[in-house]
Amino acid sequence: MDKLHLDQHISRQYNADLEDLRTELLEMGGMVQEQIRDAISAISNADSDLARKVTTVEDEVDAREIALDEHCTLILARRQPAASDLRMVLAVSKITRDLERxxxxxxxxxxxxIALVDEGQSSQGYVELRHLAKSVLLMVDQMLNAFARFDVDAAMTVVREDKLVDREYKSSTRELITYMMEDPRSIGRVMNVMWALRSLERIGDHARNVAEHIIYLVKGLDVRHTSVSEMERQVSES
Known part of the structure; x- marks a missing residue:
């Protein structure tokens, strides 16, 4: 397991600033993780009250993004970080955006x-949704652990899982399209499920983005827009 060794500075406040940045990001990540779990539970269990709770958290997540951006800007302006310290600040700034999304x-x-509850619950599509949700939640958990431990191996696991999530999403979409063709009356309800599946797939994409930022943070490698095999090669050789 790779570790990031942040420089220790004469200024205790500088050290504290960097550690606070890490802590604040993990707190935001935990908040978003709970938001995702609650959203999945709300749609799986037709719980409109829980769904409304998820929507109220959005403002707090946005506020966290703004606060973290300000913190990063202050560190850049006051400390002029270099090397691993600079990568830490830049990575946090990028990860914050993905968490907000x-x-x-x-x-x-x-x-x-909420729309599904209003229209009347349908069981069609919920099996696919729960299956994809399980995979996406695992990715998010691995992503946060990878950042907490500066663990490149865990980050690579997230990247690989994203490919599986993409395949699951495409398979689920094909099944639901077939169902709508067989029963046109279900189109409205199933389309809502499909939009939810799309959002889950997008969450997986953002988790992969975060994993790539973690690799940059620890290894100094920019692996964006790189295939999994090429990424694995670069990480192993660095």
Missing amino acids: MGDEANKVATMA
Whole structure:
């Protein structure tokens, strides 16, 4: 397991600033993780009250994004970080954006949950949704653990899982399209499920983005827009 060794500075406040940045990001990540879990539970269990709770969290997640951006800007202006310290600040800034977008997608799932309750619950599509949700939640958990431990191996696991999530999403979509063709009366309800599946797939994409930022943070490698095999090669050789 790879570890990031942040420089220790004469200024205790500088050390504290960097550690606070890490802590604040993990707190935001935990909040978004709970938002995703609640959204999935709301749509799986036709719980409109829980879905509405998810939508109210959105403002707090946005506020966390703004606060973290301000913190990163202050460190850049006051400390002029270099090497691993600079990568830490830049990575946190990028990860924050992905976390906020994951929260946006969770909010969309909650909105679909409310629509499904209003239209009358249908069991069609919920098996596919629960299956995909399980995989996405695992990715998010692995992603946060990878950042907490600066663990490149865990980050690579998230990248690989994203490919599986993409395949699951495509398979589920094909099944639901077939069902709508067989029963046109179900189109409205099933479309809501499909939009929720799309949001879950997007959450997986953002989790992969975060994993790539973690690899950059620890290894100094920019692996964006790189195939999994090429990424594995670069990481193993660094």
